[in-house]
């Protein structure tokens with residue numbers, strides 16, 4: 359593969375600089391969730407002004423940004439205002455209309471670009487991409503079949519018994535396990551497809567997972583690539599609960615392969631910005647497990663939040679650097695870390711009434727870094743914040759993480 363094909367000449371947007379009219383260098387982000395908020399924090403720390411486009415007046419990123427444009431993502435006037443304010447624009451949300459990124463890219467550098475975000479938005483295209491670069495990445499995705507029509511459904515029912523039991527997943531708009539139905543028989547498959555409204559789907563074979571991990575890669579306009587070591591992730595009810603980020607979190611040979619695969623996938627896409635690639639570790643009878651690529655997120659990722667407190671450069675710093683055309687420093691992790699997600703349940707008692715968690719007890723624990731996203735309403739399953747626990751060694755980080763999880767009654771306690 360020629361790695362130079364996707365290199366773009368982009369003069370850096372220097373932090374603290376101003377244009378001829380005195381307007382300070384400004385970076386924009388489409389989407390105002392917690393990922394946008396942490397991007398805004400990182401950009402502001404470097405001296406950039408920031409602009410967020412999100413329709414919600416109370417969006418976590420909008421509330422901390424210099425500018426908050428409150429329109430729909432596809433509103434032409436909102437997009438024009440964002441382009442007018444910003445020297446370059448990113449996204450924090452892969453379900454933003456790819457057309458909006460295309461419109462912005464007519465006048466401004468946009469990273470990641472509409473084409474790659476479009477691929478990550480659609481499991482059918484995403485799997486086709488993973489398959490197309492399997493030779494260079496060295497990993498394949500789970501066996502699967504595309505189901506977009508009744509004829510395809512019937513063909514799978516008759517000819518792909520190897521995919522059952524499996525998981526039927528909508529091609530678009532799935533996250534946190536939403537838009538997925540587990541099926542055991544051809545009859546259940548038909549019922550599940552009807553339940554999902556006959557939408558374009560993939561049926562994936564259910565694999566015997568022994569672990570899940572993800573890798574964060576950042577690639578610049580000039581093709582420079584840096585990456586973090588893989589983090590091991592534990593999901594509870596389809597939502598990330600715990601991330602283990604330390605040496606020895608997974609077999610070293612698998613960690614090297616996952617990292618190399620993620621870099622190859624980013625390069626093959628000509629990706630610019632931070633990309634997160636999720637993998638399964640599957641029991642293949644070999645004793646050390648085989649790696650299977652699951653999906654990718656064209657943005658910083660929940661599993662990379664530990665980089666804020668445990669590394670000298672965070673995933674959000676790298677997103678800012680990549681977007682602005684600044685050099686990408688190779689990150690170094692200085693402390694072992696465990697990240698615990700804080701979902702709305704932490705604020706709800708057994709009757710669904712709001713309660714204030716015992717933060718003083720949690721914050722008394724050594725090495726505890728608390729991040730709340732400024733969301734006003736706690737709802738079950740809603741990502742409200744996270745805790746990262748760092749420490750001098752893995753054993754003490756685990757002890758503190760278990761204590762914090764116990765105090766907050768977090769799921770996944772048995773997996774720390």
Ligand code: ATP
Pocket residue numbers: 500525527532533534535536562563564565566567570593596597636652653
């Ligand atoms: P995300 O929040 O990461 O975007 P998602 O809704 O897009 O999640 P997936 O990552 O595809 O969905 O699946 C959610 C979880 O379901 C996985 O993390 C894994 O635990 C389980 N899972 C998904 N596909 C398979 C499979 N083929 N075999 C076994 N388990 C699977």
Ligand code: MG
Pocket residue numbers: 636652653
């Ligand atoms: Mg996933």
